Amino acid sequence: KAGVTQTPRYLIKTRGQQVTLSCSPISGHRSVSWYQQTPGQGLQFLFEYFSETQRNKGNFPGRFSGRQFSNSRSEMNVSTLELGDSALYLCASTPGGRTTGELFFGEGSRLTVL
Protein backbone atom coordinates (compact mmCIF):
# COMPACT_ATOMS: atom_id res chain seq x y z
CA LYS A 1 0.00 0.00 0.00
CA ALA A 2 1.47 3.35 -1.01
CA GLY A 3 2.10 5.82 1.79
CA VAL A 4 1.18 9.47 2.03
CA THR A 5 2.62 11.38 -0.91
CA GLN A 6 3.41 15.06 -0.75
CA THR A 7 4.42 17.27 -3.64
CA PRO A 8 6.56 19.17 -4.23
CA ARG A 9 9.20 17.98 -1.80
CA TYR A 10 11.19 21.20 -1.96
CA LEU A 11 10.37 24.67 -3.15
CA ILE A 12 11.70 28.18 -2.91
CA LYS A 13 9.49 31.24 -3.05
CA THR A 14 9.93 34.94 -2.40
CA ARG A 15 8.03 37.12 0.02
CA GLY A 16 4.59 38.10 -1.18
CA GLN A 17 4.15 35.10 -3.44
CA GLN A 18 1.71 32.31 -2.82
CA VAL A 19 2.24 28.57 -2.72
CA THR A 20 0.10 25.47 -3.09
CA LEU A 21 1.13 22.15 -1.58
CA SER A 22 -0.46 18.84 -2.42
CA CYS A 23 -1.07 15.71 -0.40
CA SER A 24 -2.32 12.31 -1.55
CA PRO A 25 -3.41 10.20 1.42
CA ILE A 26 -3.14 6.47 1.82
CA SER A 27 -5.79 4.73 -0.24
CA GLY A 28 -9.00 4.44 1.76
CA HIS A 29 -8.06 7.17 4.23
CA ARG A 30 -10.62 9.94 4.38
CA SER A 31 -9.05 12.30 6.91
CA VAL A 32 -6.12 14.55 6.05
CA SER A 33 -4.35 16.79 8.54
CA TRP A 34 -1.68 19.39 7.94
CA TYR A 35 1.11 20.40 10.32
CA GLN A 36 3.81 23.03 10.13
CA GLN A 37 7.22 22.14 11.53
CA THR A 38 9.80 24.82 12.32
CA PRO A 39 12.89 24.74 14.53
CA GLY A 40 11.49 27.44 16.79
CA GLN A 41 7.85 26.44 17.19
CA GLY A 42 8.11 22.72 16.56
CA LEU A 43 5.08 20.94 15.12
CA GLN A 44 1.90 22.95 14.98
CA PHE A 45 -1.50 21.83 13.78
CA LEU A 46 -2.86 23.73 10.80
CA PHE A 47 -6.15 22.03 9.90
CA GLU A 48 -7.89 18.74 9.32
CA TYR A 49 -10.24 17.72 6.55
CA PHE A 50 -12.67 14.83 6.40
CA SER A 51 -14.95 14.10 3.46
CA GLU A 52 -14.17 17.47 1.88
CA THR A 53 -15.08 19.40 5.05
CA GLN A 54 -12.72 21.21 7.37
CA ARG A 55 -13.35 19.70 10.79
CA ASN A 56 -10.70 21.47 12.84
CA LYS A 57 -8.44 24.45 12.43
CA GLY A 58 -5.34 25.51 14.33
CA ASN A 59 -4.29 28.98 15.33
CA PHE A 60 -2.92 30.26 12.04
CA PRO A 61 -3.80 33.43 10.11
CA GLY A 62 -6.26 33.40 7.24
CA ARG A 63 -3.38 33.35 4.74
CA PHE A 64 -3.27 29.62 5.39
CA SER A 65 -6.08 27.73 3.77
CA GLY A 66 -6.79 24.27 2.54
CA ARG A 67 -9.26 22.06 0.80
CA GLN A 68 -10.00 18.44 0.19
CA PHE A 69 -11.28 16.84 -2.96
CA SER A 70 -13.76 14.02 -3.41
CA ASN A 71 -10.91 11.53 -3.84
CA SER A 72 -9.55 12.64 -0.41
CA ARG A 73 -6.53 14.37 -1.91
CA SER A 74 -5.84 17.63 -0.16
CA GLU A 75 -4.13 20.89 -0.94
CA MET A 76 -3.03 23.71 1.29
CA ASN A 77 -2.36 27.22 0.16
CA VAL A 78 -0.36 29.99 1.75
CA SER A 79 -0.85 33.45 0.29
CA THR A 80 1.31 36.54 0.70
CA LEU A 81 4.26 34.55 1.92
CA GLU A 82 6.38 35.83 4.79
CA LEU A 83 9.89 34.82 5.79
CA GLY A 84 8.46 33.12 8.87
CA ASP A 85 6.46 30.74 6.69
CA SER A 86 9.67 28.89 5.86
CA ALA A 87 9.03 25.44 7.27
CA LEU A 88 8.49 21.78 6.64
CA TYR A 89 4.80 21.23 5.94
CA LEU A 90 3.67 17.76 6.86
CA CYS A 91 0.52 16.07 5.75
CA ALA A 92 -0.92 13.10 7.59
CA SER A 93 -3.81 10.81 6.79
CA THR A 94 -5.99 8.47 8.79
CA PRO A 95 -8.98 6.31 7.99
CA GLY A 96 -11.18 8.78 9.82
CA GLY A 97 -13.97 8.04 12.21
CA ARG A 98 -13.32 6.94 15.77
CA THR A 99 -9.79 5.58 16.04
CA THR A 100 -6.84 5.92 18.35
CA GLY A 101 -5.78 9.08 16.56
CA GLU A 102 -2.81 7.45 14.83
CA LEU A 103 -1.52 9.65 12.04
CA PHE A 104 0.34 8.40 8.98
CA PHE A 105 2.70 11.15 7.87
CA GLY A 106 4.18 11.98 4.50
CA GLU A 107 7.78 13.10 4.12
CA GLY A 108 6.77 16.74 3.91
CA SER A 109 7.18 19.71 1.61
CA ARG A 110 10.06 21.95 2.59
CA LEU A 111 9.25 25.57 1.80
CA THR A 112 11.92 28.25 1.84
CA VAL A 113 10.80 31.86 1.60
CA LEU A 114 13.46 34.38 0.55
Add this chain to the structure above:
Amino acid sequence: GEDVEQSLFLSVREGDSSVINCTYTDSSSTYLYWYKQEPGAGLQLLTYIFSNMDMKQDQRLTVLLNKKDKHLSLRIADTQTGDSAIYFCAEIPPGAGSYQLTFGKGTKLSVIP
Protein backbone atom coordinates in the same frame (compact mmCIF):
# COMPACT_ATOMS: atom_id res chain seq x y z
CA GLY B 1 2.08 24.61 31.68
CA GLU B 2 0.58 24.93 28.24
CA ASP B 3 3.34 23.20 26.31
CA VAL B 4 4.28 19.57 26.02
CA GLU B 5 7.82 19.60 27.34
CA GLN B 6 10.76 17.37 26.51
CA SER B 7 14.48 17.68 26.93
CA LEU B 8 16.06 18.52 23.59
CA PHE B 9 19.02 16.13 23.48
CA LEU B 10 19.99 12.69 24.74
CA SER B 11 23.18 10.80 24.00
CA VAL B 12 23.66 7.12 24.84
CA ARG B 13 26.09 4.35 23.99
CA GLU B 14 25.04 1.54 21.71
CA GLY B 15 23.61 -1.33 23.74
CA ASP B 16 22.57 0.87 26.67
CA SER B 17 18.98 1.80 27.49
CA SER B 18 17.60 5.20 26.50
CA VAL B 19 14.94 6.97 28.52
CA ILE B 20 13.15 9.93 26.98
CA ASN B 21 10.92 11.94 29.26
CA CYS B 22 7.93 14.14 28.56
CA THR B 23 5.58 16.29 30.60
CA TYR B 24 2.22 16.81 28.95
CA THR B 25 -0.38 19.44 29.58
CA ASP B 26 -3.69 17.86 30.47
CA SER B 27 -4.32 14.94 32.78
CA SER B 28 -7.59 14.33 30.90
CA SER B 29 -5.83 13.56 27.62
CA THR B 30 -7.14 10.20 26.46
CA TYR B 31 -4.26 9.01 24.32
CA LEU B 32 -0.58 9.85 24.52
CA TYR B 33 1.83 9.14 21.71
CA TRP B 34 5.46 8.70 20.86
CA TYR B 35 6.47 9.50 17.30
CA LYS B 36 9.89 9.10 15.69
CA GLN B 37 11.35 11.29 12.94
CA GLU B 38 14.44 10.21 11.05
CA PRO B 39 16.46 12.77 9.05
CA GLY B 40 14.63 13.92 5.95
CA ALA B 41 11.53 11.93 6.76
CA GLY B 42 8.08 12.47 8.15
CA LEU B 43 6.93 11.25 11.53
CA GLN B 44 6.26 7.62 12.28
CA LEU B 45 4.12 6.44 15.16
CA LEU B 46 6.17 4.28 17.53
CA THR B 47 3.60 3.53 20.15
CA TYR B 48 0.73 5.04 22.07
CA ILE B 49 -0.79 4.51 25.48
CA PHE B 50 -4.35 4.89 26.65
CA SER B 51 -4.80 7.05 29.70
CA ASN B 52 -6.15 4.24 31.88
CA MET B 53 -2.88 2.33 31.54
CA ASP B 54 0.28 2.77 33.60
CA MET B 55 2.61 0.90 31.33
CA LYS B 56 2.80 -0.53 27.86
CA GLN B 57 5.54 -2.74 26.48
CA ASP B 58 6.19 -3.40 22.81
CA GLN B 59 9.38 -5.35 22.07
CA ARG B 60 12.27 -2.99 22.97
CA LEU B 61 9.94 -0.12 23.83
CA THR B 62 8.41 0.52 27.24
CA VAL B 63 6.08 3.42 27.90
CA LEU B 64 5.38 4.55 31.43
CA LEU B 65 2.56 6.91 32.29
CA ASN B 66 2.16 8.85 35.53
CA LYS B 67 -1.15 10.67 35.24
CA LYS B 68 -0.85 12.41 38.59
CA ASP B 69 2.36 14.13 37.51
CA LYS B 70 1.39 14.26 33.80
CA HIS B 71 4.63 12.49 33.02
CA LEU B 72 5.25 10.13 30.14
CA SER B 73 8.45 8.29 29.41
CA LEU B 74 9.76 6.10 26.60
CA ARG B 75 12.43 3.54 27.34
CA ILE B 76 14.32 1.94 24.47
CA ALA B 77 16.20 -1.16 25.53
CA ASP B 78 19.45 -2.21 23.83
CA THR B 79 19.65 1.05 21.88
CA GLN B 80 21.04 0.69 18.36
CA THR B 81 22.57 3.22 15.99
CA GLY B 82 19.43 2.92 13.90
CA ASP B 83 17.49 4.38 16.80
CA SER B 84 19.21 7.75 16.27
CA ALA B 85 16.36 10.12 15.48
CA ILE B 86 14.14 12.78 16.99
CA TYR B 87 11.43 11.48 19.30
CA PHE B 88 8.24 13.43 19.84
CA CYS B 89 5.79 13.10 22.64
CA ALA B 90 2.22 14.11 21.73
CA GLU B 91 -1.25 14.31 23.22
CA ILE B 92 -4.76 15.12 22.10
CA PRO B 93 -6.02 17.54 24.72
CA PRO B 94 -9.70 17.40 25.66
CA GLY B 95 -11.77 19.56 23.36
CA ALA B 96 -9.35 19.18 20.47
CA GLY B 97 -10.27 17.34 17.30
CA SER B 98 -9.50 13.64 17.00
CA TYR B 99 -6.36 14.28 14.97
CA GLN B 100 -5.34 17.61 16.45
CA LEU B 101 -2.21 16.50 18.24
CA THR B 102 -0.12 18.77 20.42
CA PHE B 103 3.53 17.81 20.08
CA GLY B 104 6.56 18.46 22.21
CA LYS B 105 9.61 20.03 20.57
CA GLY B 106 11.26 16.64 20.26
CA THR B 107 14.24 14.91 21.84
CA LYS B 108 17.18 14.25 19.55
CA LEU B 109 18.63 10.88 20.44
CA SER B 110 22.24 10.28 19.41
CA VAL B 111 23.59 6.75 19.72
CA ILE B 112 27.34 6.44 20.05
CA PRO B 113 28.78 3.25 18.52
